Amino acid sequence: MSQDFVLTAFPRDDQGRGASRRLRREERKIPAIIYGGHKDATPISIWHNDLKKALENEAFYSRVLTIELNGEKESVILKDLQRHPYKPLLSHADFQRVNKDEEIFVHVPLHLVNEETAPAIKTFGGVAFRLMTQVEVACLPENLPEFIEIDLFDVEMDGIVHMSELKLPEGVRIPALQHGAEHDQAIVTINKPKGVKSDTVEDEEEGEDK
Template identity: 65%
Template sequence: MSKKDFVIEAFPRDDQGKGASRRLRREERKIPAIIYGGNKEATPISIWHNELKKDLENEAFFSHILTIDIQGKKESVILKDLQRHPYKPILTHADFQRVDKDHEIHVNVPLHFLNEDKAPVVKLQGGVISHQLNEVEVICLPQDLPEFIEIDVMDLELDQVLHLSDLKMPKGVRSAALQHGEDHDQAVVSVHLPRGAKVDDEAEEGSEEEGEDKE
């Protein structure tokens, strides 16, 4: 699986507060952000709004080790939180957490479902595949972090449900939810007949029984 490098240009931010943040967004086209963790003090920074917005269009950005370049000083981080304007397409704040190669991280990783349009249960039996989850929280060392996790649904059968425990995790990666026991083994994807199809089947059976009664 190929890895893309994301480098975010950042600047030290001394002037803080709501007024300063508004000026930053309005006059400099930047947004306030913060880097925390790693047994270091939190570092307030500012980053280019439009550059971050462009990066966010890439799904991999959310499950990647990112590099923040603060005037030549580089930090390895993951995106932990992102705040947006309530109704305008504007980012307002970002939180980044420092990472190092010796400490595990918790990251939400997207799920990619394979062969949904080719699975026999869909093509031949009219089944409908439903996603209960589109991402999963994993625990791993930074170097083991996958961009996504694949789930092949080719062999799913009617009324089958795949749970977190059924997923094939990459080496060195485990589910955060399953750390808390079997009670947290959430459903991920399932396949059923459409609701209308079940009603039709029952109606057909009912009409057949009526016909038998008349005979």
């Protein structure tokens, strides 16, 4: 069952580095902003630990979220997140308003399935090498997938899965593919581990020795 994410936000009147620093140190909140949706940008603050805990769930990054501010609810998506360069702390967050009738652009996680049972891996000793862990999709908010699965069962040794081969839910598209074949990036490949020859290479060498 999909989880609903709700964050409580507070108005942020004082802005600037000094105000943001006090917000983080004294109130344990982080500065953030809500923009888009044909409205003015709204500076807000959010409890640091609430946001940090929500971020532990992968779905938070690819889900329409709810922000409660002054008794009203805003539907948003997370567009940018800044972290402290070396401490496990968040620094700033950007949220974009969502309109149910307007397309949104979101990076969605890619999940591998049948990795343990794929013949190229289980039988022939191949390893799945991930070249991308997420892909940007465009869709209406109601069609936004939590993740996209890549079935490795039929991928052969030295096979490559490209973006154009992804099975997308109805109403979902990959914007990059509209820019031509050169943007059809490889997502995952199955190969022998480094230093181990594939069966194809071994067969060719055996043929040369005969």
